[in-house]
Amino acid sequence: MKWINSIKDYKPFNEQETKDKEIIIKCINIFDDVLTxxxxxxxxxxxxxxxNKSKDKVLMVHHNIYNTWSWMGGHNDGDDDFLKVAIKELEEETGVTDIKILGDGIFSLDVLNVKSHMKRGKYVAPHLHLSVAYLVEANEDExxxxxxxxxxxxxxxxxHEINRYVKNESHMQKLYQKFIEKMNTL
Structure with missing residues (x-):
């Protein structure tokens, strides 16, 4: 399957990504419903x-559930076209359509802890997001x-102010700092 190969072929940036890639592949091998x-x-x-084009700003949304500024994304809900899902979520959450994908595919693989929460009146238990992320440039005038x-x-x-806006999610601060470091190597 093409989507599995895109994960297997991904070249990790650091030790964290190497380990997270291993875990994601284990989950794919164990669960037949990992896309849902x-x-x-x-x-x-x-x-x-x-x-943005000069790479000195990042586009973020203020997430209602976690009450913090966040990147854009969502569940694949059975769709194995990761980039299509990521772009759809970006457009739905921000209205941005004037974009350019940076790099040559998947930008980052990460295993993210999701705390229990209420969503649309229903309890969601703690779980893991097996995150496939892309680096995107957008028109900041849109x-x-x-x-x-x-x-x-x-x-x-x-x-350079991202940590000030993501103050109550230190694990996401680390993730965004990794993204910035990695982006600067491209």
Missing amino acids: RKNELAHITSSTFVV ALIVKEDENSGVMWIPI
Whole structure:
């Protein structure tokens, strides 16, 4: 399957990505429903880390559930075209369509812990997001929209201030700092 090969062929950036890639491949081998939320332990998500042309700002949404600024992405819900899902989520959550994919495919593989929470009145147990991420450049002059059922804000944040906006999710601060470091090597 092409989607599995895209993960297997991915070249990890660091030790964390090497280990996370191993875990993602284990989950793919163990679970036949890893592309869907039917798997309540671990499932694949697709996301975008979006920067402006000069790479000094990052586009983020204010996530309603976690009450913090966040990247854009979502569940694959059975779709094995990771890039298509990531771009669809970016467009739905921000309105941005004038984009360019940077790099030559998957930008990052990460295993992310999701804390228990309520979503649309239902309890969601803690689980893992097997994250497939892409680096995207977007036009910062394009009009932005808010997807009110998920987010309460959309804005370009100076990239050097990202930790100030993601203050209550230290694990995501580490992830974004890795993205910035990796982006600067391209």
